[in-house]
Amino acid sequence: MLKSKTFMKKTRSGGVMKIVREHYLRDDIWCGCELCPECPVQENWVLESCPPLESKLFSTPHYMLPDTNVVLHQIDVLEDPVITNVIITQTVLQEVRSRSAPVYKRIKDLIKSPDRHFYTFTNEHHRETYVEQEQGESANDRNDRAIRMVVKWYNQHIRKGRHNLKVVLVTNDRNNKEKAVGVGLEAYTCEEYIKSLIAHPELVDRLACVSDENSEITSSRNIYPEHLPLSKLQQGIKSGAFLQGTFRANRDNYLEATVWVHGEGNNAKEVLVQGLINLNRAVHEDIVAVQLLPKDQWVAPSSVVLQDEGPAEDEDEEEKENILKNIVNTNLAKPTGKVVGIIKRNWRPYCGMIAKSHIKEATRHLFTPADRQIPRIRIETRQASVLEHQRIIVAIDGWPKNSRYPNGHFVRSLGAAGDKETETEVLLLEHDVPHQPFSQAVLSFLPKMPWKVTEKDMRYRVDLRHLYICSVDPPGCTDIDDALHCRELPNGNLEVGVHIADVSHFIRPGNALDQESAKRGTTVYLCDRRLDMVPDLLSSNLCSLRSDGERFAFSCIWEMNRNAEIIKTKYTKSIIFSKASLTYAEAQMRIDDKSMNDEITVSLRWLNKLAKILKKRRIDKGALTLSSPEVRFHIDSETHDPIDLQTKELKETNSMVEEFMLLANVSVAEKIYEEFSECALLRKHPAPPPSNYDILIKAAASWNVEIHTDTAKALADSLDKAEVPEFPYFNTLIRILATRCMMQAVYFCSGMDTDFHHYGLASPIYTHFTSPIRRYSDIIVHRLLAVAVGADCTYPDLMDKHKQAALCNNLNYRHKMAQYSQRASVAFHTQLFFKSKGIVDEDGYVLFVRKNAISVLIPKFGLEGTVFFEEKDKAARNLKYDEEIPTLTVEGVVFRVFMKVTVKISLDASNIQHQKIRMALVEPKIPGISVPSSVNGKTEPEVKRPKLST
Numbered sequence: 001m002l003k004s005k006t007f008m009k010k011t012r013s014g015g016v017m018k019i020v021r022e023h024y025l026r027d028d029i030w031c032g033c034e035l036c037p038e039c040p041v042q043e044n045w046v047l048e049s050c051p052p053l054e055s056k057l058f059s060t061p062h063y064m065l066p067d068t069n070v071v072l073h074q075i076d077v078l079e080d081p082v083i084t085n086v087i088i089t090q091t092v093l094q095e096v097r098s099r100s101a102p103v104y105k106r107i108k109d110l111i112k113s114p115d116r117h118f119y120t121f122t123n124e125h126h127r128e129t130y131v132e133q134e135q136g137e138s139a140n141d142r143n144d145r146a147i148r149m150v151v152k153w154y155n156q157h158i159r160k161g162r163h164n165l166k167v168v169l170v171t172n173d174r175n176n177k178e179k180a181v182g183v184g185l186e187a188y189t190c191e192e193y194i195k196s197l198i199a200h201p202e203l204v205d206r207l208a209c210v211s212d213e214n215s216e217i218t219s220s221r222n223i224y225p226e227h228l229p230l231s232k233l234q235q236g237i238k239s240g241a242f243l244q245g246t247f248r249a250n251r252d253n254y255l256e257a258t259v260w261v262h263g264e265g266n267n268a269k270e271v272l273v274q275g276l277i278n279l280n281r282a283v284h285e286d287i288v289a290v291q292l293l294p295k296d297q298w299v300a301p302s303s304v305v306l307q308d309e310g311p312a313e314d315e316d317e318e319e320k321e322n323i324l325k326n327i328v329n330t331n332l333a334k335p336t337g338k339v340v341g342i343i344k345r346n347w348r349p350y351c352g353m354i355a356k357s358h359i360k361e362a363t364r365h366l367f368t369p370a371d372r373q374i375p376r377i378r379i380e381t382r383q384a385s386v387l388e389h390q391r392i393i394v395a396i397d398g399w400p401k402n403s404r405y406p407n408g409h410f411v412r413s414l415g416a417a418g419d420k421e422t423e424t425e426v427l428l429l430e431h432d433v434p435h436q437p438f439s440q441a442v443l444s445f446l447p448k449m450p451w452k453v454t455e456k457d458m459r460y461r462v463d464l465r466h467l468y469i470c471s472v473d474p475p476g477c478t479d480i481d482d483a484l485h486c487r488e489l490p491n492g493n494l495e496v497g498v499h500i501a502d503v504s505h506f507i508r509p510g511n512a513l514d515q516e517s518a519k520r521g522t523t524v525y526l527c528d529r530r531l532d533m534v535p536d537l538l539s540s541n542l543c544s545l546r547s548d549g550e551r552f553a554f555s556c557i558w559e560m561n562r563n564a565e566i567i568k569t570k571y572t573k574s575i576i577f578s579k580a581s582l583t584y585a586e587a588q589m590r591i592d593d594k595s596m597n598d599e600i601t602v603s604l605r606w607l608n609k610l611a612k613i614l615k616k617r618r619i620d621k622g623a624l625t626l627s628s629p630e631v632r633f634h635i636d637s638e639t640h641d642p643i644d645l646q647t648k649e650l651k652e653t654n655s656m657v658e659e660f661m662l663l664a665n666v667s668v669a670e671k672i673y674e675e676f677s678e679c680a681l682l683r684k685h686p687a688p689p690p691s692n693y694d695i696l697i698k699a700a701a702s703w704n705v706e707i708h709t710d711t712a713k714a715l716a717d718s719l720d721k722a723e724v725p726e727f728p729y730f731n732t733l734i735r736i737l738a739t740r741c742m743m744q745a746v747y748f749c750s751g752m753d754t755d756f757h758h759y760g761l762a763s764p765i766y767t768h769f770t771s772p773i774r775r776y777s778d779i780i781v782h783r784l785l786a787v788a789v790g791a792d793c794t795y796p797d798l799m800d801k802h803k804q805a806a807l808c809n810n811l812n813y814r815h816k817m818a819q820y821s822q823r824a825s826v827a828f829h830t831q832l833f834f835k836s837k838g839i840v841d842e843d844g845y846v847l848f849v850r851k852n853a854i855s856v857l858i859p860k861f862g863l864e865g866t867v868f869f870e871e872k873d874k875a876a877r878n879l880k881y882d883e884e885i886p887t888l889t890v891e892g893v894v895f896r897v898f899m900k901v902t903v904k905i906s907l908d909a910s911n912i913q914h915q916k917i918r919m920a921l922v923e924p925k926i927p928g929i930s931v932p933s934s935v936n937g938k939t940e941p942e943v944k945r946p947k948l949s950t
Contacts, residue, residue, distance in 0.1 A: 025127040031157055032087070032119035038160050046119040049163065051085040054198040057188065060166050063087050063154070064193070067147050067171040068095040074190050075103050076395060076411050077206045078110065082197075086110075087154065087167065090122045091146045123150045144176045151185050168193070205381040205410040209397040224280050224401045228341040233289040242289040242340060243271060249284040249373035253302055257282070259290045259337065271337045274299055278338035281399040283406070284373040287344040290337040300332035347396045349411055350374055351426045353913045354392060356384045367394045367408065370430055370913060377408040389912070391417050391426050417912050423828055424526065431821040434520045438535050445513035446537050447506060453550060453575065457505075460791040462574045464555065468599040469499055470580040471545050472587045472657050478540040479523065479532070481771045483553070483578050484660060486606040493567060494560050494606060498664040499576050501543040502552035503534065503772035504782040509795045518807065521814030523774035526825040532774075539773050547578040554782055556664045556769075564613040569667055573791045587653040608652060611659035618662070622713030622762035626742070627735035661770045662761065668785055669767035675788040678751035679801045681780045681808065682767045685745040685758045687712070692741040695848070695886075699737055699897035702885050703730065712762050729859070733845055733898050736857070744816070747777050747808040751801035777811050780804075830863060831915050834907045841922055841934045846899045849888045851881045854895050856903055856919055865919040867903060869929060877929065891926050904931050 009017045030039045034049040051061045065087040066078070077083065088111065097104045111118045123129040129150050133142040147169070154167040169180050169187040180187035188196070194203050228236070236242035245261035257279055259271040271290050273279055282288045352369040355376075365384050367377045370391075377394055381387065391414040399406035414429075415422035428435045471483040483499045507514050517534055524531040532539045545551050553576045559568040580600050582590070590601040591608055619625065672680040693709040700707045705722050708714040719738060724730040742760065747768075750756070758766040769785070772778035786792035797803045834840070848855035852870040857863070869877050869890050880889040888895045895901075902923035909915050920931045 025130055026125055027127045029122055029126045038157060046117055047085050048117055055196040057196045060164055063167045065151055065167050065169050068092045069172055070170050070190050071096050071107055072100055072103055073208050075106050080203055082200050085117045088118055088120050089147055089150050090124045091143050129153050148180050208409050209407045222401050223404055233341040242291050244289055247282040247286045247288045251372045256302055272334045273337060280339040282339045285346040286342055288339050289341045289343055291340045292335060292337045298333040298336040349393045349395050351391055351393055351429050354387050356388045370426055376405050378405045379408050379410055381410050389417055391422050427821055427824040431817045433524050433817060433821050435531050441512040442516045445511045446535060451542055460573050462572045464574045465577040468603055469576050469578050470582055470600050471578055472582050472584060472653055475583045479773045480545045481773045483545045484607055486603045496560055497555055497557045498660050499553040499555045500770050501545055501773050502554050503543050504779050505552050506538055517776050521776050521811045522818050524818045524821055527829040543773050545578050547581040550575055550577050556667055564610045571785055571789050584651050584653045588651045608656045611656040614659045622716050624716050624760045626739040627732050628739050665767055665769050666763055668769040669765045671788055672784040673750055676784055679799050679804050680750040681777060681804060682750055682756060683745055683747050684756055685760045686743045687759045688741050688743050696737050696741050698886055702896050712759050747811045749801050749804035749808055752805045831907055839904060839906045841902060841904050844901055844903055846895055846897055849886045849895060849897060865917050867919045867921050893924055893926050
């Protein structure tokens with residue numbers, strides 16, 4: 001059956017165009033029910049003939065049919081495995097798709113899952129269920145009527161088949177429910193339906209708060225100002241009365257935040273927001289509109305730590321806000337404003353723990369997120385006793401103006417707090433690290449085993465299997481991206497080759513494997529595991545340049561003279577056979593052992609000599625040599641707990657490999673930019689603003705050392721000369737502090753930027769080419785290079801600078817999250833280490849001086865912690881802070897940056913959610929503040945012989 005709709009449309013030129021839209025209606029669309037005699041026989045039925053869910057509201061088995069708002073707002077309930085046999089109409093699916101892409105993906109995943117029995121009924125093309133929009137009827141009312149029509153049709157259809165079943169409409173729309181009941185349909189609100197389910201009371205906790213009216217969890221008076229409507233916000237932003245930006249909550253002070261207002265070039269700025277009223281219910285990462293306060297009300301960022309300790313009396317809240325006002329330094333005042341409206345909420349599910357109410361049998365409790373930048377959330381649950389010591393996930397539903405905290409609902413439990421698997425899951429979820437197993441759709445694009453090299457594969461490849469190529473990596477490395485070789489040429493020059501795994505041969509553009517790799521962006525290395533960007537068959541086998549077989553590579557081969565000057569460069573796809581997979585220590589041993597003169601060892605010696613020349617040349621140009629303490633855990637092979645913790649030792653061979661990787665990256669960057677000036681994927685490191693160096697300059701000056709920061713070269717030279725007699729560790733400390741002053745390096749598309757410079761490397765152009773197994777950026781660079789040398793064909797997205805820029809944004813985000821999750825993993829394993837080792841005394845150095853504390857670095861463990869001199873409920877100390885030097889005088893004892901101290905290290909597990917390493921001062925001795933040394937002085941952690949290193 002064909003329906004057509006005709007209407008007239010005015011064209012740009014002023015003419016009139018007749019538009020005819022045809023809509024086909026069918027009478028052979030299947031209802032999806034098992035054993036339905038009315039429909040054509042189908043093998044893959046979806047809805048069960050005996051749905052298992054039982055309700056107190058009716059005795060017969062039933063299918064559930066939710067409307068659009070239920071799907072949008074109660075998706076957490078629908079995702080619970082208990083909910084099965086659900087009919088999703090085409091009308092609902094189309095509405096959800098247009099209103100929320102994340103929810104649409106989640107409902108589509110449910111529909112694809114065969115064990116959930118979610119069926120999509122194409123009512124818009126069914127002859128008996130299609131409804132036309134009536135005159136004067138809104139689109140929303142028409143859609144509600146279409147949904148009611150489907151419920152009515154299903155109940156009549158099922159009755160014809162003599163099935164003892166019914167279809168129940170679940171809607172939170174009062175009018176829709178009343179109209180459904182008015183025509184004899186069974187309709188219930190989501191809350192009524194979920195509460196009626198027999199044997200599943202826990203589902204009630206997952207209900208989202210869809211309305212705050214008459215809610216007991218809010219107070220009657222307004223705490224916050226009303227948010228302005230979006231139309232007024234847009235007008236205000238356009239006129240300049242308001243500024244639009246990203247809201248970033250302060251991790252250490254819940255009464256303070258900044259709004260990052262984006263602008264072109266150097267026009268980006270930050271607006272400070274202080275106080276509950278001015279924060280006005282904004283949550284970290286929300287897009288907000290702020291109004292600047294008059295200049296005489298501008299304040300300085302607070303250096304006070306204020307943690308939200310739960311429901312407070314108004315007087316307590318006012319007292320804390322007064323603390324902020326009393327410490328204003330007018331010289332440091334920044335543009336200050338207030339949030340007047342929310343442009344876009346960027347809420348996500350949050351991990352954390354429930355703070356059980358002290359009221360007996362209470363169902364409303366406060367949830368404390370693991371992320372200190374997120375406010376506490378009120379939830380309603382009857383499982384508080386069970387969930388009290390578990391890590392759970394909670395979603396925010398809304399934040400009414402008369403509620404101190406946002407309202408939310410319980411989503412699911414992750415497991416016992418403190419359990420290693422649970423805590424790892426928390427840190428992965430909190431840092432948005434994709435860690436689900438690869439889907440079958442992704443795995444289907446992997447090569448079939450056993451894998452063999454074919455003639456077609458060799459068409460664009462050079463055979464380099466005869467060369468003495470080797471790889472040099474950390475111990476236990478299985479995802480080997482790179483290998484090297486060096487040999488003398490007949491003309492007396494040297495041939496140096498960097499051979500990189502040819503991952504782009506196996507991952508073709510646009511398929512599911514490519515899309516998943518692009519989404520993950522990078523491999524994430526935690527202390528006890530690795531989360532691969534590509535499936536294991538590629539990362540640890542077919543792409544890994546192991547010394548046990550032939551592998552495809554992308555080779556960058558230079559002809560150099562003995563002064564490491566490049567004479568000629570060649571890029572080619574190749575096939576290699578690595579002759580050795582060495583660790584840094586093994587390679588170093590070969591170089592140092594004069595009795596060894598085999599081809600691999602001779603190659604390594606040449607590479608090492610050339611690397612030293614290349615490094616000196618880089619440093620002479622102004623490249624920075626910075627420092628950052630990295631730690632390595634020895635993991636017990638049975639318990640998988642850390643049994644030893646030490647800083648990583650770097651050898652000459654580490655630098656050797658690094659130099660040739662840098663050289664390859666620079667060479668490839670020049671090549672792809674030369675060929676594709678508009679769409680080359682490059683990496684830049686912006687120069688830090690001068691203010692970033694303030695702490696470095698002041699710290700050095702306190703030791704009578706001068707640091708120049710006008711250029712990277714000036715900084716590098718200053719760092720080289722920064723020495724203090726009888727204090728050999730000073731230079732390392734000053735380099736660690738310099739690292740903290742740096743900006744983040746980022747990926748960008750050459751056609752979307754003009755500043756290509758890499759500040760840290762003092763290189764005018766740079767990219768990432770050398771690690772395609774663990775970085776998606778390198779795969780794109782490989783594809784660009786392959787097109788440039790005629791080894792592969794291009795595709796539209798590769799040449800689209802806007803799509804490349806969007807890809808770069810995702811890669812930058814994924815790399816940042818990977819770094820944060822790695823740090824969180826180190827912090828958690830450090831806690832496990834000190835939990836088993838108990839209390840230890842160690843020497844450390846002051847890295848930062850605060851108003852009431854010092855930050856201390858422990859070189860032995862690469863550990864950083866804080867020693868506080870002011871504690872709650874203890875007498876006030878005599879503290880004097882000098883910001884200019886900077887120093888902190890405590891009871892007459894002066895602390896300055898890089899000063900040596902001795903601290904007692906222990907694990908503070910009093911707050912199970914936020915366990916932390918606590919440091920207490922041992923030396924210098926300050927009466928009433930310093931703690932006694934351990935019984936035997938400094939205690940070395942007991943070291944068990946490691947069984948496994950990671």
